[in-house]
Amino acid sequence: MIKLIMCLCRRSDITREQFQDYWLNKHGPFFQKNAAVMRAKRYVQSHTLDTPMNEAMRSSRGMLPEFDGVAEVWFESEEDLMEAMGSDEMQALGAALLEDESNFVDHAKSSAFLVREQAF
Numbered sequence: 392m393i394k395l396i397m398c399l400c401r402r403s404d405i406t407r408e409q410f411q412d413y414w415l416n417k418h419g420p421f422f423q424k425n426a427a428v429m430r431a432k433r434y435v436q437s438h439t440l441d442t443p444m445n446e447a448m449r450s451s452r453g454m455l456p457e458f459d460g461v462a463e464v465w466f467e468s469e470e471d472l473m474e475a476m477g478s479d480e481m482q483a484l485g486a487a488l489l490e491d492e493s494n495f496v497d498h499a500k501s502s503a504f505l506v507r508e509q510a511f
Contacts (some may be wrong), residue, residue: 392432393469393505397462398502410459411438413495421491428484430475434466458501469505 399464401410414436422434438460439445466472475481492498 393466393472393507395462395464395472395503395505396465397503398458398501399462400497401459401495402497405495407439407441407459410495414438414460418491418495422488425484425488428475428478428480429464430466430471431464432467433463435463437461437463451461466497472505 399410399414401407405413415438419434421435422431426434439457448454449456466475476485
């Protein structure tokens with residue numbers, strides 16, 4: 392099992408509340424409706440809290456500002472993901488996903504990468 396992690400920053404013209412509302416109520420259902428095409432096994436949104444604790448942790452460690460949220464998507468394997476990405480159906484869906492993400496995500500300030508979980 393592998394996981395795609397997307398660390399997301401909102402567009403500068405919307406508030407965090409607007410970002411999270413769109414992500415939860417528009418993008419999330421759109422993603423779930425198409426999860427089978429992507430061969431996604433699980434999808435989780437983690438919405439950043441507006442709390443002084445975030446600033447305290449960042450300041451105490453000299454870290455960059457927090458992201459507005461993190462998306463996690465699980466797949467059977469990298470090979471399975473690559474097969475799904477190569478399908479004609481996914482090619483059309485990929486363009487629609489990117490267009491929808493552009494409604495709330497600043498891609499230039501966000502990041503995405505594949506990981507394998509290591510539990511302790």
